[in-house]
Amino acid sequence: MSFDYYVAIRKDKWPTSAAVQASLERFGYPLDLEQSDNLPFQFPPDVFDLAVVFEGRSVELDVDIEQATEIDDPESLFGYIARKAEPDFLISNEDFFLTLTFRDDIDQIRAGLYLAAAMILGFDGYGFENQFETHGRGDFAGQLLLEASTVSGFES
Numbered sequence: 001m002s003f004d005y006y007v008a009i010r011k012d013k014w015p016t017s018a019a020v021q022a023s024l025e026r027f028g029y030p031l032d033l034e035q036s037d038n039l040p041f042q043f044p045p046d047v048f049d050l051a052v053v054f055e056g057r058s059v060e061l062d063v064d065i066e067q068a069t070e071i072d073d074p075e076s077l078f079g080y081i082a083r084k085a086e087p088d089f090l091i092s093n094e095d096f097f098l099t100l101t102f103r104d105d106i107d108q109i110r111a112g113l114y115l116a117a118a119m120i121l122g123f124d125g126y127g128f129e130n131q132f133e134t135h136g137r138g139d140f141a142g143q144l145l146l147e148a149s150t151v152s153g154f155e156s
Contacts, residue, residue, distance in 0.1 A: 007119045008096070011067070011092075013123045014123070017037055024114070034051035054111035061112050067097075071091055071093050085126050085135065114145070117141040126140075
């Protein structure tokens with residue numbers, strides 16, 4: 001079983017990987033990118049693993065980054081999220097979406113939640129998760145941080 005979280009960032013605010021790392025450090029999150037530079041935060045085609053260090057351990061995040069298309073089509077994924085975000089956040093074609101796919105790895109989930117929160121708070125983003133259809137900006141990021149920092153919530 002897997003579930004996805006999405007973060008929409010306007011194309012004029014899409015960061016470099018160095019800016020993402022600086023955001024993680026500024027917020028004091030226990031997460032570091034294994035590689036960061038001054039190039040846009042993106043991956044080569046068909047690469048979906050982002051290597052990070054979470055609480056001193058290597059973790060691979062399952063990510064995808066793409067630019068929005070078909071925003072005017074409410075049947076498309078990006079169109080659907082855009083309708084949910086209105087009027088709080090306007091998403092346009094060519095804005096970026098970071099998609100995090102989580103499975104059963106607790107470290108992967110927690111690290112990904114920290115990354116999503118950093119993207120929302122650091123780059124004026126909008127988060128959306130499709131399992132319970134919760135979404136938003138600062139309050140949503142706060143919920144992600146609460147979940148990421150509550151280790152006991154992941155223990156059985």
